[in-house]
Each structure stands twice: as C-alpha cells, then as structure tokens.
Amino acid sequence: MAVKFLNPLADASQFPTPSVTATPKFRLRDLDLAQHAKGDVRETIFTRNGRGAIGIAGTALRKENRKNVILIPAYHCPALVEPFIWLDYEIRFYPVKADLTVDTSLLKKAICAGDVTHCVVVRYFGFGQNNDEVIQFLHSQPVEIIEDCAHSLFRFVDHFADSGKQVPDVSASICSINKILPTIDGGALYLKNKYEAKLTHVGWLEEAKACAFIVGIPQFVGRLKARFKKSKNETAGVCAELSEEDSHLRYFQPIDLVSASYRNTKSIFCHSNLKLIRKKRRRNFEYIVNNINNPKVGAPLFNCLKDEDIPYVIPFLLTDECYFYQIRKKGIQILRWEEVAVSDCSISQDYRSRLIQIPCHQQLSSSQLNFIVDTFNQLRP
Ligand SMILES: Cc1ncc(COP(=O)(O)O)c(C=O)c1O
Structure with missing residues (x-):
C-alpha cells in the first residue's frame, strides 16, 4: 500500500526566532585540534545527510530479482522512509509501544508474513531501549538489519572505535551528523560488507562558501546590509544555492545518494571532543x-x-x-x-x-x- 504522510501541524514562521536552538552552533573553541579521530572513522562513508546514508544502504542491500519488503517503525520522520520509497521497496510499518520500545511479539508476527527482506531499527533520541534485544532476534531471521543511529552518533562511532564496547552485528548503520555536531550537513554510513559508493564532493568554491556560512560571515554581512536598509536575506540565499531540485518527496532528493558531505563536516567530526x-x-x-x-x-x-x-x-x-x-x-x-x-x-x-x-x-x-x-x-x- 502506498505510504501517506500526514501534513505538518505548525510552521516555524508562526514563532519568534528561538533563543534556545534545537542544535548547537559552530564555535571554533569547541574543536579539539590536537585530537583527530582518523582511525575511528576510516571505514565511515561521509554522506550529505542521514537520508542519503539510508538511501545508499538501501541500494547496497537491495535484493535482485525479488520484491524488497522493509519493516520500518510506525513512529518516524519522512526522511527515514522516503529513500525506500524512492528505491521502490514495499514498506510496512510495525508498531511501537508507549515508551518507544519495540513489541517483539508484534515484530515477530510481522516477519512471519515470510516475504520480509529488510528491517529498520531506530535508536530514538539517543536511547538504547530494547534495540539490542530486537537486533538479537532479527539475527535469527533472513533479513538485512539497518540500524538507524540518526540520533545516536555515539553508538554509531562505537562501530569503529576501539572502545571495547560490544556493538551488535548489523548490515548497515547510519547517523546524522548535524543533529549532534555544529555542521551544515552530514550523514555517515557503516556497511558491514564492502560497497563502493561513488560520492561527489562540491567544488572548492562551494566548500569555501560553506565554511564562510558556518562561521557566520554571510549572516553578518546580511545584518550589515539590513542596517543600511538594503535588507537581503543572505542565509536564505546560501541555503537556496545549497539545495537541489524538488521531487515529489518532501525531504529526500535523489542527488543525496551521490553527494559526499562537505569536507569541513568531516573535519569537525574528527576534531570534536x-x-x-x-x-x-x-x-x-x-x-x-x-x-x-x-x-x-x-x-x-x-x-x-x-x-x-x-x-x-x-x-x-x-x-x-x-x-x-x-x-x-x-x-x-x-x-x-x-x-x-x-x-x-x-x-x-x-x-x-x-x-x-x-x-x-x-x-x-x-x-x-x-x-x-x-x-x-x-x-x-
Ligand atoms: C530517525 C531519523 N532517521 C533518519 C533521519 C534523516 O537524517 P537527515 O536529516 O540527516 O537526513 C532523521 C532526521 O530527520 C531521523 O530523525
């Protein structure tokens, strides 16, 4: 059955500019230039965003010559689901409990249908919940496990870091860097089996513009211009340049599948404490x-x-x-x-x-x- 997303209930334009923002802003002093997490990220694919990482995982793990049926938790944002719509997976939602844990008996029932090929497990808001137990159960099933660590960058990093932590075995794990770190873009992907993702970086001019944006130069110029009554929204200008063509999907853009993150995103990732x-x-x-x-x-x-x-x-x-x-x-x-x-x-x-x-x-x-x-x-x- 076709997926139908509900319409938004509110719009950011209804509210004042926030004094407490949802995510952190870039500050040079937060970087630890002496440390570099190179070893920890060697196997990471840096994508434009989390949805791009999901889409690449969906491409790499797609089964040839058969229907791809994926189970996704019913509580989600469209950016998690849309890559699979684009890749023509059949999507089935499984319910979550009031504390957002997975009811394993209901998940088992969904898998009993027999034709499920993939399952997404989400680490909501950075909490482990019963995900390890769910992944353990999925190991006994003939499905590809995609772990969504969009909110759990730290768990994602544990796939590589020599922290001695036991990390569950999954086919793919993704995260969304700019939810946790002060970057403009950024997704990251871990794939258990080697896969050659051909990603393109933006040109150096775009990279330089992004660096200027992250330290607030266009925003500062914009404020100056506004003072001289030549009000022009530079932020919107830069973001418009960074965005791509629209598709029938609300968040995912096909170009996300072939776009690397900004180089500065990787640097911030590697130098963050x-x-x-x-x-x-x-x-x-x-x-x-x-x-x-x-x-x-x-x-x-x-x-x-x-x-x-x-x-x-x-x-x-x-x-x-x-x-x-x-x-x-x-x-x-x-x-x-x-x-x-x-x-x-x-x-x-x-x-x-x-x-x-x-x-x-x-x-x-x-x-x-x-x-x-x-x-x-x-x-x-
Ligand atoms: C659970 C979850 N998965 C995936 C995504 C996609 O991440 P991104 O916004 O980096 O594309 C999001 C973000 O909206 C998310 O909340």
Whole structure:
C-alpha cells in the first residue's frame, strides 16, 4: 500500500526566532585540534545527510530479482522512509509501544508474513531501549538489519572505535551528523560488507562558501546590509544555492545518494571532543528532567539514563498539544514529528502532536537550562 504522510501541524514562521536552538552552533573553541579521530572513522562513508546514508544502504542491500519488503517503525520522520520509497521497496510499518520500545511479539508476527527482506531499527533520541534485544532476534531471521543511529552518533562511532564496547552485528548503520555536531550537513554510513559508493564532493568554491556560512560571515554581512536598509536575506540565499531540485518527496532528493558531505563536516567530526559532548548532554538531560516538575503539562518519556544513553534531545509527552505552541512562543526550539505516515499504530498517530523534543545539547548555558526549566514549570492550562 502506498505510504501517506500526514501534513505538518505548525510552521516555524508562526514563532519568534528561538533563543534556545534545537542544535548547537559552530564555535571554533569547541574543536579539539590536537585530537583527530582518523582511525575511528576510516571505514565511515561521509554522506550529505542521514537520508542519503539510508538511501545508499538501501541500494547496497537491495535484493535482485525479488520484491524488497522493509519493516520500518510506525513512529518516524519522512526522511527515514522516503529513500525506500524512492528505491521502490514495499514498506510496512510495525508498531511501537508507549515508551518507544519495540513489541517483539508484534515484530515477530510481522516477519512471519515470510516475504520480509529488510528491517529498520531506530535508536530514538539517543536511547538504547530494547534495540539490542530486537537486533538479537532479527539475527535469527533472513533479513538485512539497518540500524538507524540518526540520533545516536555515539553508538554509531562505537562501530569503529576501539572502545571495547560490544556493538551488535548489523548490515548497515547510519547517523546524522548535524543533529549532534555544529555542521551544515552530514550523514555517515557503516556497511558491514564492502560497497563502493561513488560520492561527489562540491567544488572548492562551494566548500569555501560553506565554511564562510558556518562561521557566520554571510549572516553578518546580511545584518550589515539590513542596517543600511538594503535588507537581503543572505542565509536564505546560501541555503537556496545549497539545495537541489524538488521531487515529489518532501525531504529526500535523489542527488543525496551521490553527494559526499562537505569536507569541513568531516573535519569537525574528527576534531570534536566527543567525550566531553557525551558528558555535557547527559548532564543537561539530568538537570532538565530533575527540575521540571509540572505534571499538568506532561512528563519526560524517560527519567534516567542508562550507561549507553547519550541524549540527542529529551522526549517529553505533553498532556495537551496546546503547550507546544506556548513553549515555541517563548523561544525554545522544541521539535516534534508531525508528518508520520498513516498507520495502525495509535501511539505514533497520537505522538505526532504530543511528543515534543526538548533541546539538551552541549552548548546550553546554565541560564538557558534554567530558562527551559522555568518555562515548563510556569506553563498553565
Ligand atoms: C530517525 C531519523 N532517521 C533518519 C533521519 C534523516 O537524517 P537527515 O536529516 O540527516 O537526513 C532523521 C532526521 O530527520 C531521523 O530523525
């Protein structure tokens, strides 16, 4: 059956420019130029974005001369699903439980259909949940396992790092770099079996423009111009140049399959102090979760962190979606997955309006952390 994505519920233009952003901004001082994670990333394919990495995995793992049937969790964003639509996979959604874990008995039932060839397992928001158990079960099935670590860069890195951590055996693992690190673009792909992905880098002029953008030069010039009443949105200009032609899909572009990330994305990845970022994200999560106390508004989906959990954001379930608008109007860039595909999973259909993602990234200052906590605690019905 054709996949039908729901329409967005809100638009960023309805809200003020956020003072607390969802992701970190580039700051030279955050880089650790003395360290270089070269060995750790030798086998990584750096793609333009996570959806590109998913698409390349889907291409590499596609079965010839038979129908490709993929199981994808019903709670998702379209960017995860669209590459498989483009590659002509038959997509079936499997339900998630209220805590976003996988009901293994229902997954088993879905696989019992007998024609499933692939299965995606998602490490939502940087949390391990029961994914290892699910992957363990999938090992006993004749399916290709695609691990989506879009939110779990740290787990992704463990596929290569000599950390001594046990990493489950999967056919492919992907991550989305600019969700965690301050880069313009970036996906990364690990494939168990060798595959020659032919990716093209942008030219050096484009690379230079991207570097200028990341340190804020066009934005600064734009502000200057605006001052002299020649208002022109440079940011939009650069982004328009960076974007590609439209297709019938909302997020995935076929060119993502053949595009390497910016070279500067790889440099930022290799010179980021991941150890420190892990620590700060965990600390920010704990501070916010331990200090928000307004049950009328909602509650975090998870109250504590296991050793392996490095949060991308804090999933928080609102009692009423009206709070989403109140929080965005205060300038906190909370996100939610509004465009999930229609499915039988009532949790996913409900969470599109009520499950929000609170920032907890490494750059949040104490005053921003307190602002988030106070905003939530002061919300009234
Ligand atoms: C779970 C998940 N998978 C994949 C993607 C795609 O990542 P990217 O935005 O880098 O293409 C996203 C991001 O939207 C995501 O949240």
